Each structure stands twice: as C-alpha cells, then as structure tokens.
Amino acid sequence: MKITAIRLGAISVPLRVPFKTALRTVKSVEDIILEVHTDTGAVGYGEAPPTGAVTGHTTGAIIGALKEHIIPNLLGRDVDDFEDVMQLIQSCVVGNSSAKAAADMALWDLYGQLYRVPVYKLLGGARNRIVTDITISVNAPEEMARDAVHAIERGYDCLKIKVGANPTLDVERLRAVRQAVGDEICLRIDANQAWQPKQAVRILNQMQEQGLKLEFVEQPVKAYDLEGLKYVTDHSYVPVLADESVFSPRDAMKVLEQRAADLINIKLMKCGGIYNALKIASAAEIYGVECMIGCMLEAKISVNAAVELACAKQIFTRIDLDGPVLCSEDPILGGALFEEKQITVSDEAGMGIRGVEGLRYLD
Numbered sequence: 001m002k003i004t005a006i007r008l009g010a011i012s013v014p015l016r017v018p019f020k021t022a023l024r025t026v027k028s029v030e031d032i033i034l035e036v037h038t039d040t041g042a043v044g045y046g047e048a049p050p051t052g053a054v055t056g057h058t059t060g061a062i063i064g065a066l067k068e069h070i071i072p073n074l075l076g077r078d079v080d081d082f083e084d085v086m087q088l089i090q091s092c093v094v095g096n097s098s099a100k101a102a103a104d105m106a107l108w109d110l111y112g113q114l115y116r117v118p119v120y121k122l123l124g125g126a127r128n129r130i131v132t133d134i135t136i137s138v139n140a141p142e143e144m145a146r147d148a149v150h151a152i153e154r155g156y157d158c159l160k161i162k163v164g165a166n167p168t169l170d171v172e173r174l175r176a177v178r179q180a181v182g183d184e185i186c187l188r189i190d191a192n193q194a195w196q197p198k199q200a201v202r203i204l205n206q207m208q209e210q211g212l213k214l215e216f217v218e219q220p221v222k223a224y225d226l227e228g229l230k231y232v233t234d235h236s237y238v239p240v241l242a243d244e245s246v247f248s249p250r251d252a253m254k255v256l257e258q259r260a261a262d263l264i265n266i267k268l269m270k271c272g273g274i275y276n277a278l279k280i281a282s283a284a285e286i287y288g289v290e291c292m293i294g295c296m297l298e299a300k301i302s303v304n305a306a307v308e309l310a311c312a313k314q315i316f317t318r319i320d321l322d323g324p325v326l327c328s329e330d331p332i333l334g335g336a337l338f339e340e341k342q343i344t345v346s347d348e349a350g351m352g353i354r355g356v357e358g359l360r361y362l363d
C-alpha cells in the first residue's frame with residue numbers, strides 16, 4: 001500500500017457553549033484535517049487542532065510542518081514499512097507534535113486497513129467501550145453549578161471542573177458545583193497551570209477539608225515547574241495528575257522518576273501521536289502510575305484515534321475524551337459512537353472514518 005497523495009483541509013465546528021480555561025476561551029473547533037491517499041484506494045484520516053496557548057501550535061504552524069516537512073517525507077512511502085514511516089514522522093521536523101499526531105493517526109488508520117483489523121485490536125484490544133467525563137468551563141460559581149446540573153441531566157456522572165487564578169473564588173466554584181450535583185458525582189478539577197505550588201496546596205487542602213471530595217487535580221502549577229508539581233503531590237491531600245508538564249516520552253520519564261505526579265494525562269497532540277503515546281503508557285505501567293487519556297478541543301477524527309488507543313490498553317483508567325460532545329454538530333462520518341458519556345469504538349478495519357462533511361480543502 002503506497003502513499004500516492006496527501007490533501008489538507010479545514011473544518012469549523014461551533015461549540016455548544018464557549019469553552020473557558022485558565023489559559024484560553026474558544027467558541028469553535030477550527031481543525032486541520034489530513035487525508036492520506038494510497039494506490040489501493042484506502043484513505044487514512046488525521047486531524048490537528050491549533051492550540052497555541054497550550055502547545056504553541058497555531059494553524060499556520062500545523063500546516064507549515066505538514067506541507068514543508070511531513071508530507072514530502074511520506075509521499076511514495078509504503079505503509080507496510082510501518083516502523084520506518086513512524087520514525088520518519090517523528091524525526092523529519094523538531095517539535096510540532098500536533099502535526100505529527102495528525103500524520104501518525106492517518107498512518108495507523110491505513111495500517112489497520114492494510115491488515116483488515118481495527119486499530120484498538122492491533123494495539124491490545126482491552127475493551128470496546130469507555131466512559132468519558134465532561135468538562136465544565138470556568139465561570140461564575142452559579143453559572144458553573146447550572147452547567148454541572150445540565151451535564152448530569154445529559155447522563156454524565158464524572159465532571160472535570162476548570163478553575164482559575166482566584167483561590168477564594170475557586171473554592172466557591174467547587175462548593176457551588178458540589179452542592180448542586182450532590183455527593184455521588186465524581187468531581188475532578190483542572191487548574192491549567194494557574195496556581196503557585198504553596199497556594200495550590202492551601203486551596204486543595206481547603207477544598208478537601210470542606211468535604212468537596214475531589215478525585216484529583218490536573219496540572220495545578222506551571223508546566224515547566226516539576227519541583228513545584230512534586231511539592232503539590234507530596235503535600236496535598238488531593239492526588240495530582242500531570243498534563244501540560246508531560247508532552248514527550250522523555251517528559252514522562254522525568255515525572256515518573258521524580259514521582260512528581262500521581263497520574264499522567266496522555267494526549268496525542270502533546271506527544272505526537274499513538275507511536276509515542278504507547279511509549280508513555282508503557283513507562284507509566286512500569287512505574288505503576290495510571291493514566292488519563294485526554295484531548296484538546298478537537299472534533300471526532302483525532303478524538304476517535306484516542307478512543308482506539310484508550311480501548312486497547314488497561315493503563316487508561318481515566319477518560320477525558322469530551323471534544324465531540326462539546327461540539328454542537330458532528331461533521332465526521334464513521335468512527336466511534338459517541339452517546340454522551342458512553343463511547344463505543346468502531347469495529348471497522350483501521351479507525352473506521354469514512355469522510356468529512358463540508359471539508360474545505362486547502363489545496
């Protein structure tokens with residue numbers, strides 16, 4: 001199966017409500033789509049979201065990395081030389097993990113089609129269904145409480161609550177949400193780097209002392225501050241999950257060796273795709289650290305690739321793949337079935353993506 005052509009396109013999908021974190025506010029998903037065509041007629045699909053505030057990858061940067069580095073290296077290659085092609089994607093340009101992830105998932109899609117097996121089976125096939133949480137944006141406490149109740153009405157029983165940079169208000173936010181949803185709902189929080197280490201410990205311990213029952217806190221401090229992350233892990237009652245501190249397998253090794261976090265959030269856009277995500281997952285297994293599989297604000301092609309990975313491996317004990325359910329529409333044909341919190345992986349060969357409605361080609 002030889003790669004004959006690669007086309008780039010763009011999609012724009014409005015969100016149901018604006019998505020707000022300590023790092024950014026977004027009203028729509030504006031992603032780059034990759035179609036990898038082959039001489040057998042099989043097409044592999046990839047997707048990358050521009051998340052400048054999180055990864056540094058803008059739309060222009062993603063297109064540039066694909067057009068100038070990744071695509072010229074892939075054209076003419078045989079999908080069956082899979083290991084070589086995987087290495088090539090990772091080595092042909094420095095950084096640019098989102099563009100690499102888009103190419104990586106399109107190639108896994110084709111490799112699965114070549115051997116007529118779904119990718120999640122190829123990778124381990126632990127299960128065919130997973131349950132995701134849903135994210136509540138950071139807003140005024142009463143608005144967050146309303147959004148939380150709405151999420152429960154949609155059937156979710158695990159909420160990922162975004163918090164901000166004001167400690168008093170953050171405690172109030174959590175109090176309002178816990179009061180509105182009752183004791184049985186799982187609450188996890190994501191500070192997206194907003195706090196200082198000592199401040200984080202104070203806020204988290206205050207939240208636990210008030211009986212707010214948090215499952216874990218995601219990325220309480222700056223991405224680069226591993227010492228600070230470890231300080232929070234060692235001193236807070238609440239378990240700590242590293243997100244922005246872990247992009248590459250090398251980052252993961254540092255966090256694992258230093259025991260700087262209790263859990264790791266693996267996202268395809270941070271690590272450059274399934275090839276590297278598998279390395280992080282294996283390292284975490286060796287250290288006995290469970291993982292969350294997460295996403296950026298992404299539509300269904302790239303989240304679908306994350307579903308394939310999550311269904312393959314038992315190490316993913318937490319699922320944050322709510323990108324598609326935060327969108328007001330789904331232009332992606334095929335792939336996993338998203339029925340609110342229940343996600344069922346496709347049993348088709350590869351990743352089961354059949355096309356994209358309203359794709360604006362960029363060539």
Ligand SMILES: C[C@H](N)C(=O)N[C@@H](CCC(=O)O)C(=O)O
Nearest residue numbers: 051135294295296297320322323
């Ligand atoms: C969408 C997902 N639940 C999430 O919160 N992901 C990121 C932020 C995504 C973004 O800014 O696009 C996270 O920090 O975990």
Ligand SMILES: [Mg+2]
Nearest residue numbers: 190218219243
């Ligand atoms: Mg996060």
